[in-house]
Amino acid sequence: MCGRFAQIYDDSALKQEFQLEDIRENITNRFNISPGMEVNTIIGVSDKNSFVKQHWGINSIHGRELDNLVFNTRSDTFIKDRFGKHFHKTRCIIPVSGFFEWNNKQPYFVKSLKNDILSLAGVFILDRRTNEYSCSVMTVNSIGQLSNIHERMPLILSGYDKIKWLNNSRSDVSDLENICLKRIDTTELDIFRVTDRVNSLLHDSPQCIEKLNENSLL
DNA sequence: CCAGACGTTGTT
DNA sequence: GTCTGG
DNA sequence: CCAGACGTTGTT
DNA sequence: GTCTGG
Numbered sequence: 001m002c003g004r005f006a007q008i009y010d011d012s013a014l015k016q017e018f019q020l021e022d023i024r025e026n027i028t029n030r031f032n033i034s035p036g037m038e039v040n041t042i043i044g045v046s047d048k049n050s051f052v053k054q055h056w057g058i059n060s061i062h063g064r065e066l067d068n069l070v071f072n073t074r075s076d077t078f079i080k081d082r083f084g085k086h087f088h089k090t091r092c093i094i095p096v097s098g099f100f101e102w103n104n105k106q107p108y109f110v111k112s113l114k115n116d117i118l119s120l121a122g123v124f125i126l127d128r129r130t131n132e133y134s135c136s137v138m139t140v141n142s143i144g145q146l147s148n149i150h151e152r153m154p155l156i157l158s159g160y161d162k163i164k165w166l167n168n169s170r171s172d173v174s175d176l177e178n179i180c181l182k183r184i185d186t187t188e189l190d191i192f193r194v195t196d197r198v199n200s201l202l203h204d205s206p207q208c209i210e211k212l213n214e215n216s217l218l
Numbered sequence: 219c220c221a222g223a224c225g226t227t228g229t230t
Numbered sequence: 231g232t233c234t235g236g
Numbered sequence: 237c238c239a240g241a242c243g244t245t246g247t248t
Numbered sequence: 249g250t251c252t253g254g
Contacts, residue, residue, distance in 0.1 A: 001237080002237085003237025003238080004237045004238080005237095034237060034238075035237065071237085100237070101237090102237070102238080105238095107237090107238095198238095199237085199238055199239075200238075200239070201237095201238075201239080202239095
């Protein structure tokens with residue numbers, strides 16, 4: 001699962017990664033982002049990608065209140081069920097520097113060894129009354145090293161899959177199904193313990209993603 | 219045409 | 231809102 | 237995801 | 249325990 005992450009990058013890195021023309025909004029480094037907060041996302045609109053700030057977690061669909069804040073969505077049922085149909089043309093990417101997972105009350109940070117930005121697959125809802133966007137991060141069963149920490153992990157997109165995921169105007173269902181079943185090679189990931197201070201959202205500093213050494217674990 | 223339905227995760 | 235079922 | 241709170245009535 | 253807020 002994925003219930004906390006960090007977004008630490010500047011405009012130019014995002015523009016390059018997603019071929020964005022312009023980012024009008026301000027981007028600030030955030031080291032401890034939780035459901036309910038505002039997050040940076042990318043939405044594909046007819047061959048062009050746009051930067052959009054969204055609320056993380058969907059709490060209503062078309063004026064209908066949901067019982068819970070839906071901040072994760074299972075990728076394996078995305079295509080099949082009704083919920084999936086709602087989001088068939090509303091996919092997005094949540095670019096993160098890494099995400100947190102807890103095991104035994106202990107927080108770990110997960111980031112890429114290769115890139116500064118990990119592309120998490122997401123779906124969104126646009127509330128046309130308020131013009132506000134809300135999104136949910138897709139999840140899959142975790143594998144490799146990550147499965148030692150947590151049963152589920154976010155769906156991480158790589159290569160051309162990012163483009164396919166963002167292309168909401170030309171969706172190939174079998175393409176999407178394949179992407180939903182793919183899982184990242186976890187040897188590409190760096191996974192390490194971080195300070196318990198990250199538990200509290202009051203702590204939003206570089207310390208949140210610092211590797212904890214063995215000695216300090218005592 | 220209208221009526222009715224419409225959602226996820228982790229934990230124990 | 232949008233899709234399904236009748 | 238974790239942290240933190242968790243209650244009602246009548247009266248002025 | 250369970251809900252809310254961030």
